[in-house]
Amino acid sequence: MQKLLLADQSLRLKPLYGPFHRDMLNLSWLLESVRSSLKSGYFMVQKLQDLGFLPVLEGKPYGELPEDFELISFYQATENFLIHAFGMYERHRIPLYSDRPLWINLESINFNIREFFKKLIDFEVTGYMVVENRVKLIKGIVLLQKGFVLYVDYAGLKGLDALKTLIEDLSKDTCILRVYELSEELLSLMILEPELAGVYEEYQAVPLRALNSTLLLVSVSAEKYGYKVLMQEEEVYSEGFEKDSPFYELYVVSFGNTNLEPIDVLSIIEEKNKLKVVKYDPDHPILYFCPACWSVVSKDDKVCPNCAYDLTEFHELPYEYKLIMALEHPVKDMKKNVIYTVGRKDLEMALPHLEIMINRETDPIILMEIADALSRMSSPEAVRLLRELAKHRYPVVRSRANMHLHKRLRDASE
Structure with a gap:
């Protein structure tokens, strides 16, 4: 099976x-x-x-x-x-997935952690943040309501202890932050940590009428999650739900603890705390990075002092492999250069990675660079991805992708 x-x-x-x-x-x-x-x-x-x-x-x-x-x-x-x-x-964990990534320009706040959390409050972000620590190789979740932190799960900890550890790691380890918007309905249920009642392989097999309670039904496929909320057997909310998924998770929601107080993040962050992101310096352009955790290393290092990755092995990799790994580069200018090179080399093996970046990336500058790279590539798959960018929610990205698509049509007709 x-x-x-x-x-x-x-x-x-x-x-x-x-x-x-x-x-x-x-x-x-x-x-x-x-x-x-x-x-x-x-x-x-x-x-x-x-x-x-x-x-x-x-x-x-x-x-x-x-x-x-x-x-x-x-x-x-x-x-x-x-x-x-x-x-x-x-x-098993409660699935969190959203098609609505939110872009926050970290350069505009000089990568200041305190200012980042203040931005979340200013934008009244309701949703969640994913934190990937590329040094310790752990992932954490922060739930947000109107920008305020309600729930943290990080490094095996929860609540205030998890948040303190997270803040410390953000300032000393290379971490990647992604913020997603989530509806108020879903967020209110996720905070309550509903209990898993069963997993089913057919929608018709889910006992929706057998449980006299508030239910959260999640459709689970390899690509995404979908949600349906039922109260007294009546559907009150649905988002992205699919009736042909391979699995369905049924959760029972208990409203025993509904008075969750926000965690005061700003009181535990020092003003000097900065996100550990290396910025490109045109006066000193030669920097050496570990391709595993993206910490700065010496050109003479044989092993990364941060994560112990064998750097000598990386040097022996084919150039195309190095380009693929460098698509994860933490410095935006460096990442742009890699995307440009991928397009100039017409590197077809990079197309699945570019597709994931299109779905995940929130920086419009990077997305426009991807559109430029796709326009130089010969594979029909590159055209399909350009069409995806032509439907992007950022107008500037849509405009760039449509420009390249129209140019292709003109060139093909000449």
Whole structure:
């Protein structure tokens, strides 16, 4: 059953990496790229007519890859899809997903942590923030209502202790922040930490009428989550819900603790605290980075002093592999240069990564650079991604993508 499900999903999805032949692949690069970027998904390995699958949650493979495979691919997938497909229920968490990323220009506040949280309050952000610590390789969640912090889950801690640890890590480790808007209806339920009542493989099998309570029903696919809220058997809210998903999670909501007080973030952040982001200095343009955690290293370092990644191995990788890893670069000017190079080299293997960046990236400057790169690429997939950018919610990104699409049409008609 598991193999059939994953094989079917793999036909519908596009691999982020691969397929690679075993003799043409640096396997340690592939594993490190998944590990250091905290990706969740699964490896598919092929030998003759046999398929094998290995789950990866937040960069950590759960098991060992066989040594005698012929082809290998890596597919990104939602965490709860993996948990159900592979029976990993000890890792289950309430799914948070949104199609509404929010951009906050960190350069405008000089990467000041206190100013960042004040911006969230100024913008009255209701939703959540994902924090990826690329040094400690851990991921955390912060729930926000009108910009105020209501809930923190980080480094195995919750609440105030989790927030204090998070603030400390933001100022000393290389971290990536992503902010997503979420509806008030969903946020109010997520804060209450509803209890999982069951997991079902068919929508018709979900006992919606058997439980006389407020229910949260989540459709779980490899690509995304959808939500439906029912009160007294009546649907009161729906967002992105799908009736043909492989899994459905049913939660019972208890309203026992509804008076959650916001955590006073500003009182525990010192004014000098800065996000650890290295800024490009045109007077000193040569900086050396660890490709795993993106800490600054010396050009003579053999091992990253921050995360112990083998830098000598990285130097031996093919140039194309290095470009793929550098799409995660923390310095915006450097990332722009990498995207430009990908476009100039017409690097088709980078297209799945650019697609993920289109769906995840919130900086319009980076998105416009991606549009420029896609316009230089010959693959039909590049045109499809340009069409996706032509529907982006940022007008300036839509305009740039449409300009390139119209130019292609003119060139094709001449």
